[in-house]
Amino acid sequence: MAIFVDANTKVIVQGLTGGQGKFHGLRNRAYGTKVVGGVTPGKGGQDVEGIPVFDSVADAVKATGADASFVAVPPKAAPAAILEAAAAGVRFIVCITEGVPAQDEARVYATLKRDFPATRLLGPNCPGIISPGKCNIGITAGEIAQPPTTGGKNVGIVSRSGTLTYQALFELKQRGIGVTTCVGIGGDPVPGTSFVDCLAEFQKDPETSAILMIGEIGGSAEEEAAEFIKANVTKPMSAYIAGVTAPAGKKMGHAGAIVSGGKGTAQGKMDSLRAAGVKIGANPTEAGELMAQIIASL
Amino acid sequence: MDLFEYQGKQYFAKFGIPVSAGDVAHTVDESIAIAERIGYPVVVKAQVQVGGRGKAGGIKLANDNDEVRTHASNIIGMNIKGHVVKRVWVERASDIAEEYYASLTLDRAAKQHLLMLSAQGGVDIEEVAAKDPSAIVKLHISPVVGLDEATAKKAAIDAKIPSKAQDGVASILVKLYDCFVKGDCDLAEINPLILKPSGEVHALDAKVSLDANASFRHPEWEAFAATQELDGREQLAREKGLQYIGLDGSVGIIANGAGLAMSTLDVVNQVGGKAANFLDVGGGANAELMTAALEVINFDTNVRSIFVNIFGGITRGDEVAKGIVEAMRRVQLRAPIVIRLDGTNAEQGRQILADAGIPADKLMSKPTMLDAARTAVAIANGKSI
Numbered sequence: 032m033a034i035f036v037d038a039n040t041k042v043i044v045q046g047l048t049g050g051q052g053k054f055h056g057l058r059n060r061a062y063g064t065k066v067v068g069g070v071t072p073g074k075g076g077q078d079v080e081g082i083p084v085f086d087s088v089a090d091a092v093k094a095t096g097a098d099a100s101f102v103a104v105p106p107k108a109a110p111a112a113i114l115e116a117a118a119a120g121v122r123f124i125v126c127i128t129e130g131v132p133a134q135d136e137a138r139v140y141a142t143l144k145r146d147f148p149a150t151r152l153l154g155p156n157c158p159g160i161i162s163p164g165k166c167n168i169g170i171t172a173g174e175i176a177q178p179p180t181t182g183g184k185n186v187g188i189v190s191r192s193g194t195l196t197y198q199a200l201f202e203l204k205q206r207g208i209g210v211t212t213c214v215g216i217g218g219d220p221v222p223g224t225s226f227v228d229c230l231a232e233f234q235k236d237p238e239t240s241a242i243l244m245i246g247e248i249g250g251s252a253e254e255e256a257a258e259f260i261k262a263n264v265t266k267p268m269s270a271y272i273a274g275v276t277a278p279a280g281k282k283m284g285h286a287g288a289i290v291s292g293g294k295g296t297a298q299g300k301m302d303s304l305r306a307a308g309v310k311i312g313a314n315p316t317e318a319g320e321l322m323a324q325i326i327a328s329l
Numbered sequence: 330m331d332l333f334e335y336q337g338k339q340y341f342a343k344f345g346i347p348v349s350a351g352d353v354a355h356t357v358d359e360s361i362a363i364a365e366r367i368g369y370p371v372v373v374k375a376q377v378q379v380g381g382r383g384k385a386g387g388i389k390l391a392n393d394n395d396e397v398r399t400h401a402s403n404i405i406g407m408n409i410k411g412h413v414v415k416r417v418w419v420e421r422a423s424d425i426a427e428e429y430y431a432s433l434t435l436d437r438a439a440k441q442h443l444l445m446l447s448a449q450g451g452v453d454i455e456e457v458a459a460k461d462p463s464a465i466v467k468l469h470i471s472p473v474v475g476l477d478e479a480t481a482k483k484a485a486i487d488a489k490i491p492s493k494a495q496d497g498v499a500s501i502l503v504k505l506y507d508c509f510v511k512g513d514c515d516l517a518e519i520n521p522l523i524l525k526p527s528g529e530v531h532a533l534d535a536k537v538s539l540d541a542n543a544s545f546r547h548p549e550w551e552a553f554a555a556t557q558e559l560d561g562r563e564q565l566a567r568e569k570g571l572q573y574i575g576l577d578g579s580v581g582i583i584a585n586g587a588g589l590a591m592s593t594l595d596v597v598n599q600v601g602g603k604a605a606n607f608l609d610v611g612g613g614a615n616a617e618l619m620t621a622a623l624e625v626i627n628f629d630t631n632v633r634s635i636f637v638n639i640f641g642g643i644t645r646g647d648e649v650a651k652g653i654v655e656a657m658r659r660v661q662l663r664a665p666i667v668i669r670l671d672g673t674n675a676e677q678g679r680q681i682l683a684d685a686g687i688p689a690d691k692l693m694s695k696p697t698m699l700d701a702a703r704t705a706v707a708i709a710n711g712k713s714i
Contacts, residue, residue, distance in 0.1 A: 051643065131542060134543065141440070141471050142473055192587065192591075195592055197642055201672075220435055251437065273589075275598070276597075277607070313599055314599060315698070
């Protein structure tokens with residue numbers, strides 16, 4: 032099994048005719064993902080290498096039965112694209128767009144909660160999700176992900192940082208460890224899906240034996256995850272938190288990655304997770320190594 | 330992007346929040362002209378983005394032209410905790426009956442807006458929070474509901490703002506909320522929010538931080554961006570559109586993605602080195618951006634080795650490699666590059682680098698992040714490889 036997306040997930044790409052949408056949409060299809068359509072207003076009736084393009088998400092869903100959407104449009108257009116997908120009944124939306132204003136993210140999140148509680152948004156500003164061997168939505172290079180072994184011990188990955196998500200997949204592949212699903216939740220201030228959402232799903236997923244978590248400085252998402260782990264997660268975990276050496280008060284790229292007033296430090300996050308029984312690596316390689324030890328001991 | 334006080338006040342004024350009449354001056358003569366225009370007494374305030382201006386002598390009351398001349402000439406050019414004062418804000422002095430505190434931010438944990446209001450303003454609010462947390466009213470506001478006058482007034486009552494000031498405070502809170510949302514602020518803070526003896530409520534200070542992601546819908550922010558104080562390296566990086574923070578070590582860092590860049594800093598530190606900078610070339614780094622990144626790193630004379638750490642997703646390894654080859658053709662790099670390249674099109678990228686005929690002491694490719702970090706640190710620390 033996998034969480035959120037599997038071999039049956041049918042995906043449409045909003046922005047399929049744009050540069051990013053086309054490149055990654057086609058790559059996702061080449062990986063084996065069921066990419067059934069694209070949406071670009073005004074370009075309905077065209078196709079991108081055989082993938083039909085529709086004018087609206089509603090049209091695309093009606094024609095293809097898609098249940099997931101990959102939003103690859105510029106920051107200005109992303110909020111409306113997400114809400115359009117939700118209104119058309121899409122249950123899982125992945126938005127990779129970087130640079131969406133925080134006020135828009137907060138409004139979209141609150142609108143989804145109020146009007147479309149059954150819809151899950153992943154992102155914005157995230158690398159997407161991959162259930163190796165089954166479905167890849169987003170920008171992850173599929174070949175770095177090791178598919179899970181049937182009856183074996185497999186790992187679920189959840190990460191706040193894009194490139195560190197790849198690093199985590201890579202570390203496990205190097206060690207021959209299979210991955211059920213890898214979720215990149217993104218580092219923005221208001222992510223649609225949180226660590227806690229993913230941990231809850233991994234805890235329920237019978238195929239996932241252990242969980243690797245990658246966090247970073249800023250905010251309190253890791254501390255909230257630690258509270259949740261203490262109370263609800265029985266599966267063994269390893270983690271890495273980026274930003275131990277980041278100077279305080281400096282904004283390091285991600286809107287999310289900022290240390291201020293002594294809160295949200297890497298040390299504080301590592302301490303909370305350690306207290307919840309999570310093994311902490313000093314770098315992504317060490318976190319991978321700890322996971323290999325966990326898997327060997329199961 | 331953090332605004333100076335005067336910019337914050339000008340921003341507040343656009344949303345109808347009452348602020349003192351005033352203007353910004355770069356010279357003593359300008360300061361006097363403003364003071365004459367708005368009328369005495371005035372306050373001359375140093376414009377620096379650092380706390381403790383008052384204690385440093387950067388805020389002075391002036392009753393006539395001579396006093397403005399004395400204070401403005403002392404304050405302009407003054408060094409406050411490493412910040413040299415380039416401008417002063419000259420405003421009409423206010424009589425103060427009471428001082429309150431108000432702010433709006435995004436509570437990331439609750440995923441809602443957070444209004445904080447206190448009848449104890451004019452002091453460090455974190456001290457108030459530590460000593461007497463009940464003195465601060467915290468109100469979560471749903472972004473799809475917003476803040477109306479009645480809710481704002483209830484917050485004022487809960488914060489024990491005296492009844493004569495409640496309506497004035499509520500009216501400002503609604504405007505502050507408007508400024509926070511429509512003005513795309515990360516933070517909009519008034520400390521102190523004052524009650525004058527005349528009964529008017531008024532923002533005596535302004536602390537505004539803007540969300541850079543929203544700059545596409547705020548062309549007026551250009552003027553704010555132009556006054557940001559950056560060091561030479563940061564200035565060059567901004568012109569090139571790179572996320573760069575200058576640090577004081579000797580290993581130049583280029584990575585794609587903020588998380589990987591931070592992790593690269595951590596790993597360099599763990600193997601005994603110090604990073605010269607944080608530089609995220611972002612998702613979608615291409616040859617042009619890589620060249621720009623190397624130019625920025627090369628500007629830093631402390632750099633002894635350059636660690637390029639790329640894990641391709643949107644970023645393609647072949648583009649990164651082309652950028653490095655191009656940069657080495659265009660710029661005489663002061664330090665050798667140690668590169669670790671994985672992910673999308675990494676194989677093609679490594680091939681491009683191998684085919685470029687760059688001497689092995691100028692460019693080294695390493696299979697893992699840790700290997701690359703060790704090599705880069707060894708070079709930076711003066712060891713032969």
